[in-house]
Amino acid sequence: MYYSKKNILHSGAVILIILLFSLFQNTAGILPAPFGARAFLLIPLAVYIGMFERSVKGALFGAFIGILWDISSAKDGYFALMMFLTTFFCSLMISYLMRENFVTAFVLTLFCLAVNISIYILVFYTFSGVKNISPFIFRFYIPSFIYTLILSPFQYYLIKAIYKTVKTTGEYAYD
Template sequence: MNYVIENKNAIIRRVLFVLILLVTAALQGTAGLFPTPGNIGVFLLIPAAVIISMFERGIPGLLLGTFAGLLWDTYTTGFGFNAIYMTIIAFGAWGLIHYLMRNNLSTAMLICSVSLLLYILLYWLWNYVFKGYGTAWQVLIKYYLPTFLYSVVFIPLIYLLIRTVMKNFR
C-alpha cells in the first residue's frame, strides 16, 4: 500500500516538476512576461533544473535536466548546447548532493551560482571573446554580470517552491 502511494506521489511530483520547468522556460523566454530591469536578461531554468536534481533521485533528475536544456534550446539558435550543459550540471548537482554535500539553501545557492556563472562565462567566451569583439569586457560587465546577479536573487524562491513540492509529494 505504501509503495503504491509512494509511486503515485513520485508521478505527481515529476509532473509538477515538468510544469515548473515549462513555466520557468516561458518566463525566461517570453519578452514582457517577467520583469527585467535595465534590459538585462534572467536565467531561471538553470537554478530550476539544478535544484530539482538536488532533490530528485539520480536518473529522474538527470532526465529533467536534459528536458530543461532541450526546452531552452527551442528558444535559441544554438544546436543543442543548452541540452548538453543542463544534462551535465543536473547530473553534477545530483552527484554532489548524493556523495559530498548536504541539501540545503546554502548548497543550492552555491551550486546554482557556480552553474549560472559557468554558463555565462562559456556563452560570453564563445560568442564574444572567440569572435574577437573588442568590447567583450563591456558586454560582460554591463549585461551578463547584472544578468547573473539578477538570476541569483530568484534562487531562494525556486528552492522553496521545489522543496514544497518535494515535501508534499515525497
C-alpha cells in the same frame, strides 16, 4: 500500482514546473528587466532539481530543461548538454559531498551560474570571433547574474515546497 501513480504525479509536477519557468524566462514582458538584466531561471531550476532528485532521472529532467531552452537559442544542443551536466553535477554533489540545505543550494547556484555564463560567452562570442565583448559582460551578463542570484532563494523555497507536497517513494530527498 500506488507507487507508479505517485511517481507519475511527481514526474508530471516536475515537468509542469519546468514548462512554467521556461515560459517565465523566455517570454518578454512577464518578468521585469531592471537595467536590461534578465533572469536565467532555468539554471537555478536545474541545480535544485539535481539536488532534490539525486538520480539519473534528475539529469534527464535537466536535459529536458536544456532542450526547451534550445528552442529559442540560435545554436542547438548547447543548453541540452549544459543543463544535463549541471543537474548531473549537482545530484552527484548532494549524493557524495554535500547536504541538501539553503546554503549548499546557494553555493551550487552561484557556481553553476558562473560556469554556465562563462562557457556561453566563450562559445557564442569569443569563439564566434566577436570583438570587444566587455560591454556585453559588464552591461548584460553580470547584471543578469546578480538578478538571477537575487531571485534564486525564492525559487529554491518554491521548488522545495513543491517537492515536499508531491513527494514519492524511492531515492529522493523527501521520502
